[in-house]
Amino acid sequence: MMPETSNVRKRPFRWHILVFLGPAAFVYTVIMILPLAETLRLSFFQVDSVTRVVTFVGLENYNQLFFNVYWVGPFTKALWNNFLFFVIHMLVQNPIGVLIAALLSMFHLPGKKLYRTAIFMPTLLSFVIVGFVWKLMLSPLWGVSKGMLSSVGLGSWFMPFLGREESALITLALISVWQFVGIPMMLIYAALLSIPEEVIEAAECDGVTGLAQFFKIKLILILPTIGIISILTFVGNFNAFDLVYTTQGPLAGPNFSTDLLGTLLYRTFYGQQTQPGDPNMGATIATMMFFIILVGVAIYLFFIQRRLTRYEM
Amino acid sequence: MANLKISALHKSFGPVKVLEGVDLDIASGEFLVLLGPSGCGKSTLLRIIAGLEDESAGDILLDGVSIANLPPAKRGIAMVFQTYALYPHLTVRGNMALVLKQAGYSKAEIAKRVAESARALELEDLLHRKPSELSGGQRQRVAIGRAIVRDPKVFLFDEPLSNLDAALRGQVRLEIARLHLRLTATMVYVTHDQVEAMTLADRIVVLNGGEIQQIGTPRQLYEKPQNQFVAGFIGSPAMNFLPLENIEGKTGVWPGGARQKLPESAPETHGPTILGVRPGGCDLRPANAGKLEKTALAGEVMLEEYLGDASFVHVRLDEGANVIVRQQTSNRQVPGTKVHVVLDPAALHLFDATSGQRLGA
Amino acid sequence: MAVSRARRNRVAELGAHVILLTFTVIALFPVILIVINSFKSKRAIFRDPVALPNAETFDLVGYTTVFTQGNFPLYFWNSLSVTVASLFFVLLFGAMAAFALSEYKFPFNRLTGLYLALGIMIPIRLGTIGILKLMVATGLVNTPWALILVYTAQGLPLSIFILSEFMAVVSKDLKAAGRIDGLSEYAIFFQLVLPLVRPALATVGVFTMIPIWNDLWFPLILAPSEATKTLTLGAQVFVGQFTNNWNAILAAMTLAIIPVIFLYVLFSRQLIRGLTAGAVK
Ligand SMILES: Nc1ncnc2c1ncn2[C@@H]1O[C@H](COP(=O)(O)OP(=O)(O)O)[C@@H](O)[C@H]1O
Numbered sequence A: 001m002m003p004e005t006s007n008v009r010k011r012p013f014r015w016h017i018l019v020f021l022g023p024a025a026f027v028y029t030v031i032m033i034l035p036l037a038e039t040l041r042l043s044f045f046q047v048d049s050v051t052r053v054v055t056f057v058g059l060e061n062y063n064q065l066f067f068n069v070y071w072v073g074p075f076t077k078a079l080w081n082n083f084l085f086f087v088i089h090m091l092v093q094n095p096i097g098v099l100i101a102a103l104l105s106m107f108h109l110p111g112k113k114l115y116r117t118a119i120f121m122p123t124l125l126s127f128v129i130v131g132f133v134w135k136l137m138l139s140p141l142w143g144v145s146k147g148m149l150s151s152v153g154l155g156s157w158f159m160p161f162l163g164r165e166e167s168a169l170i171t172l173a174l175i176s177v178w179q180f181v182g183i184p185m186m187l188i189y190a191a192l193l194s195i196p197e198e199v200i201e202a203a204e205c206d207g208v209t210g211l212a213q214f215f216k217i218k219l220i221l222i223l224p225t226i227g228i229i230s231i232l233t234f235v236g237n238f239n240a241f242d243l244v245y246t247t248q249g250p251l252a253g254p255n256f257s258t259d260l261l262g263t264l265l266y267r268t269f270y271g272q273q274t275q276p277g278d279p280n281m282g283a284t285i286a287t288m289m290f291f292i293i294l295v296g297v298a299i300y301l302f303f304i305q306r307r308l309t310r311y312e313m
Numbered sequence B: 001m002a003n004l005k006i007s008a009l010h011k012s013f014g015p016v017k018v019l020e021g022v023d024l025d026i027a028s029g030e031f032l033v034l035l036g037p038s039g040c041g042k043s044t045l046l047r048i049i050a051g052l053e054d055e056s057a058g059d060i061l062l063d064g065v066s067i068a069n070l071p072p073a074k075r076g077i078a079m080v081f082q083t084y085a086l087y088p089h090l091t092v093r094g095n096m097a098l099v100l101k102q103a104g105y106s107k108a109e110i111a112k113r114v115a116e117s118a119r120a121l122e123l124e125d126l127l128h129r130k131p132s133e134l135s136g137g138q139r140q141r142v143a144i145g146r147a148i149v150r151d152p153k154v155f156l157f158d159e160p161l162s163n164l165d166a167a168l169r170g171q172v173r174l175e176i177a178r179l180h181l182r183l184t185a186t187m188v189y190v191t192h193d194q195v196e197a198m199t200l201a202d203r204i205v206v207l208n209g210g211e212i213q214q215i216g217t218p219r220q221l222y223e224k225p226q227n228q229f230v231a232g233f234i235g236s237p238a239m240n241f242l243p244l245e246n247i248e249g250k251t252g253v254w255p256g257g258a259r260q261k262l263p264e265s266a267p268e269t270h271g272p273t274i275l276g277v278r279p280g281g282c283d284l285r286p287a288n289a290g291k292l293e294k295t296a297l298a299g300e301v302m303l304e305e306y307l308g309d310a311s312f313v314h315v316r317l318d319e320g321a322n323v324i325v326r327q328q329t330s331n332r333q334v335p336g337t338k339v340h341v342v343l344d345p346a347a348l349h350l351f352d353a354t355s356g357q358r359l360g361a
Numbered sequence C: 001m002a003v004s005r006a007r008r009n010r011v012a013e014l015g016a017h018v019i020l021l022t023f024t025v026i027a028l029f030p031v032i033l034i035v036i037n038s039f040k041s042k043r044a045i046f047r048d049p050v051a052l053p054n055a056e057t058f059d060l061v062g063y064t065t066v067f068t069q070g071n072f073p074l075y076f077w078n079s080l081s082v083t084v085a086s087l088f089f090v091l092l093f094g095a096m097a098a099f100a101l102s103e104y105k106f107p108f109n110r111l112t113g114l115y116l117a118l119g120i121m122i123p124i125r126l127g128t129i130g131i132l133k134l135m136v137a138t139g140l141v142n143t144p145w146a147l148i149l150v151y152t153a154q155g156l157p158l159s160i161f162i163l164s165e166f167m168a169v170v171s172k173d174l175k176a177a178g179r180i181d182g183l184s185e186y187a188i189f190f191q192l193v194l195p196l197v198r199p200a201l202a203t204v205g206v207f208t209m210i211p212i213w214n215d216l217w218f219p220l221i222l223a224p225s226e227a228t229k230t231l232t233l234g235a236q237v238f239v240g241q242f243t244n245n246w247n248a249i250l251a252a253m254t255l256a257i258i259p260v261i262f263l264y265v266l267f268s269r270q271l272i273r274g275l276t277a278g279a280v281k
């Protein structure tokens, strides 16, 4: 037991903690958390288009989204497209990122910095630029891509990639990979650099070299980084909107074949052509996106991250 | 010059109790060393004195006045850290001047005091440098300089030599000893290194598990350790401990029944006892020396550590215990040799086997 | 990496060069294509897209159009001021909150940290409807402040998360020395801690800046007026209006690319240093 003490400590209130924490907590709560809560709330209401009367409808908006043919078709299509978009990133962007980072870290190459800087560069460009650059390049009007394919004898492969339903989504995903491959590259490169020299030297002494060294030692040690990159990719992809909007417009053509949840949300909220906007259905879609991302993150945290041992380095 | 009194100090971090009722009376001008193994709460005690950590209960009095509610800067203390903790963005001069500026001294006064301290620590040529341009020893001298410019009532040192290499450690240690002689200020010095403690301290406080084990001069601690922990912690190599069945008529009884002569101060009778003896209090006899002495402990040489002026011989006794014996280097001991260990009765320490407290005077 | 000379494998190195060079060309080609064609006459753009401009094909008509028709200097200024102001608040408020969380023990410290980190995973766009209502109610629609506030809120969670990891490893002794020397908690933060986490600030800065500079969504919704259009939105609208004026489009894009590359080159060294210091592991 503590002994009785004459000196009861009266610490003055530590105002500085409030001062330090206050601005961030305030801006974050008012601009981010409350609006997100508002989104959730709106998804339980509906506004009569004529009388403007607001009524609480419970889960009716979700019922509409899942079971009304008018909504369920576009929603599942956007969801499926979004899923494909994510899979393509995982299969193309992250392996390429690993490859480049590995090459950069494995050899003592002159010009290493130049490569790194150049490959990261597209990440800095706005979607407007990226969208239009590729739209121009792939346009049959300009003929740059046709000319390039011809020069390697594949001229017959050319088609208006962005203009055809079967190829538009894949093309967009690859453009997005082109833009963002610099991020996994940088993060993995940094992770590879942080592996202690001694570990690599020990491996060399044990005769584990070259590719075996990469797969058996380095890759295992950077798995947590790859995990984080995957979840960042997931969140980014299920939040994507801009690239589709800038290249294909809000209608995500041709024939909605490149529609993602983000573009669906935008059209629902703002309306399309003759259709007026519907903030409540928009909120419903936004809430669904919120749940999808939450579920994805939870799966990652509870099932995947646990198995990724983080090694002290 | 000031005396520092710490009474009934307790500290817990959540459920973990780090200090459990520490009482200390530090005389004005005293050099007090807090000695103890890593994690025993030394730094916590020092940080509470400095006001960097809040005590859970207890009080701290400086010259009879409680300072427990004052912020660190108002306590009249200075602190030197193991990691130097120099301000990386300021020059040596800036590092030393900051505290004076904060306290509102005039420019002239600041310049004078910085110059004085720099002269005392031979830092004059380094005043314009940044900490990153200094060696470890120089950094620690600057940290000490930063502490003395303010002319504090109490100096606190938290393992100031631990980040230095062996040669520099000796050098800065001397620097601190000289400083204490010159300033005659009250100093509280934390270390886990007994050599530092023995060489610097007026008095040593041995801490373990958040409790004070013993307070005394280096000589008192070495010659009369109050319990088995202090006995084992002070001295290198550590004291040997061997169990006695009991004590009968001022004579020890070994588990096998053999007898051991004990010092004059030993109690008449006692139950299970731990016998402690430093390596210097033991000697070796060849096992085949003919007549087997009654007090001898039979064993076999495991290895010899040669140190130049002496060597330490590790002996494994037949009963299973290990004993380290200090020998003159002329007597080489070959591993495997059968030997007998004999103990000098005057050099023995006795502790109660259950409480670990010292028996006899 | 210290790979010994003897073990260097020339063939593998050459292979690595070839692969990296390929990716570099793929990364740069579209950008270079835009820039070189922006200086060519319309006919030359179509006749030979990959040729460099020469005396015969050199033409600045695109730039003349951009400067006479578009409001690009204004858009540029809007983007710059919004980005710089947001960055300032994200770094300042983020660092302050990170310091509070990593330095002080107070009730609900961990819970507050978790609450603030929530936003890393949730895109702020999903709250657009509420944000728009809020901005309408406060009269901030079509002002730069609408964007600055949103971008600050959007950038804070990651900034707090990364910066508190960095602040946790700032020497405890240094802060203690400051307190003993009489520095206030504010002075300890601004004079001692903030300068020591500069590389982390740079990393957070770049990662915060890119999405702000390039954002299309919030300028479109919160500040679409001519006076507050950002460069990204302006370029988007311009490209929509001048669909067939290739010279103008290419010139507009070149103008939008240059500042970003300039900023990147400025920051890239700090970025790598911040990353390798363990920012995002
Ligand atoms: N801020 C803290 N929070 C929780 N436990 C702490 C804290 N500081 C120290 N401790 C614990 O208190 C004990 C004593 O620490 P310390 O005083 O630093 O030991 P020493 O300096 O003697 O090595 C250790 O077990 C340590 O883990």
Ligand SMILES: [Mg+2]
Binding pocket: B042, B043, B044, B159
């Ligand atoms: Mg300590």
